[in-house]
Amino acid sequence: MPGTKGRSGGRRPGSGRPGKASPRIPWRRVSAAARVGATEEEIIRGLPLPPRALEDPAQLTRFRDEVASGHALNRLDLRRLIRRRGLRGSPLAGSVNALSLLARNYLDWDSQIPVLETVPDLQTARERLGNLLGRLAATRSQIEGRTVTPLELLWRESELGSSPASGDAAPQER
Secondary structure (H helix, E strand, O other): OHHHOOOOOOOOOOOOOOOOOOOOOOHHHHHHHHHOOOOHHHHHHHOOOOOOOOOOHHHHHHHHHHHHHHHHHHHHHHHHHHHHHHHOOOHHHOOHHHHHHHHHHHHOOHHHOOOOOOOOOHHHHHHHHHHHHHHHHHHHHHHHOOOOOHHHHHHHHHHHOOOHHHHHOOOOOO
């Protein structure tokens, strides 16, 4: 059998036990989902990822890199869109309010504005409170037909409470 040497035995394609292949992850879909701003959790739950897909540290690292890259591309696309809308005054260029909201959410534009803390102005508050009590006392004086002072109004409130009906009652004698 001179012509059969080398044809028998040895490993053949498809022979033997199937190897343990790691589950396949749809990388294009992961990248596309990240590029529109989906979080890792949304991608894991929303795409048909095999249960054991992210158990492999190499695949988990690649998954996180794909998501980070997609998020960066999303922010770049948004910046490009805002720039294009700013240069073009056409009403068909996109909604200014929608772009503003996207910029706030994805680019954190509102968190970069420093918040100014106001110091309470007690002098102005005292003046406003004095004016308000003076007007209330004048109105009360017209209703009762006699002079009512702001101090008397405060005394009535402290004695009777702050219910709306108690303001019409006369002060109680002790």
